Amino acid sequence: MSMQLSPELSLPIPSPLGEAAYRAFQWSKNIFGFAHKALSTQASELMLSLLSDLQALSSGKSIPPRARVGVSAATLQILRARYEQLLQADWQDAEAGYYPHALLFDNPWLDFARHYPEVWLDLPQIARRVHGKRYQEFSEDISTEGYPKYYLQNFHYQTNGYLSDDSAELYDLQVELLFGGTADAMRRRIIRLLKDALDPTLTSPHILDVACGTGRTLRMLRGSLPKAALYGLDLSAAYLRKANQLLQELPGELPQLLRANAEAMPYADATFEAVTSVFLFHELPGPARQNVIHEMSRVVKPGGWLVICDSVQLLDSPELEETMEAFMHTFHEPYYRDYIRDDLGERLQQAGCEVLRRETHYVSTYTLARKR
């Protein structure tokens, strides 16, 4: 169960105490995430080398060891500084009232504890797929019909990609581990951009979160804009089921969830005051990226807002090139190499939007654009 964002919990916590608690909470997630990464990487490498040895024994050929891609001390220092800035900005935005302090501690602990052993139990399967270079593998009981080809991938080597309930159960935990506990803090960076942009006289703005996944961003939007009419769209039925479960825990109106391809959204033109999207574009090939941006622009009202958050790119963070390389090496992300060289601003302009802000926070980049 996640922490409930009840009105009592959104009461201000005394600042110095609250900030210390917030930092301790983030640090614990950070340490756990990095310890997990170190141990699971070692275990995976061991399994991969065993599989290579077995193959070499049976084929009589020696198999070269898999190259290691790490990051230098200089890059680690940049990441550490960016991490500190992220926490500071997150805390300050809660202090400034952009979102309730309770959001900073909204963590599904029990869910995470329940699913953590499964992360380990999945490792041998993942090692076999990595060893066999099988990145588009789905169980027989999973129907892959009707999905775009680019979507049928074991993104991050996830078993059954986005198409199973097990994958949806593990996803939030895996992302938390991957980002050392900063995934939600990075998602929250869209809130200030969005709230500053929205017309404050609107009591119930209509906001769509594209590729909402398990609903983490919608949860934050519900906490920070309690009266907004929220909508979420995703291609995965399993992820939407999980989102529905998590969003039902919150007070207020349930966001309307819809399963559809973001390249052809079943909404009328000019439906929303704002459209958001978090961590989607790096998982799309270039033409699909453009189609989704066109659709986001089509369904937003003229003068309305688009807020996109995704991985940093070479354009804005060339100093993190090593981190981007390591990410590509460690996870199956077939469109990432192209994504980090892509100009989303140019794509937004082609779709009739004006880019007003670009920001980077930790390992994510944020674009705020306005529909002309």
Ligand SMILES: C[S@@+](CC[C@H](N)C(=O)[O-])C[C@H]1O[C@@H](n2cnc3c(N)ncnc32)[C@H](O)[C@@H]1O
């Ligand atoms: C990396 S996850 C991000 C999920 C969520 N926004 C978050 O912050 O965790 C990518 C999501 O994009 C969805 N997705 C990918 N391609 C899509 C498409 N063409 N249309 C709709 N959803 C898509 C996937 O199902 C998945 O839930």
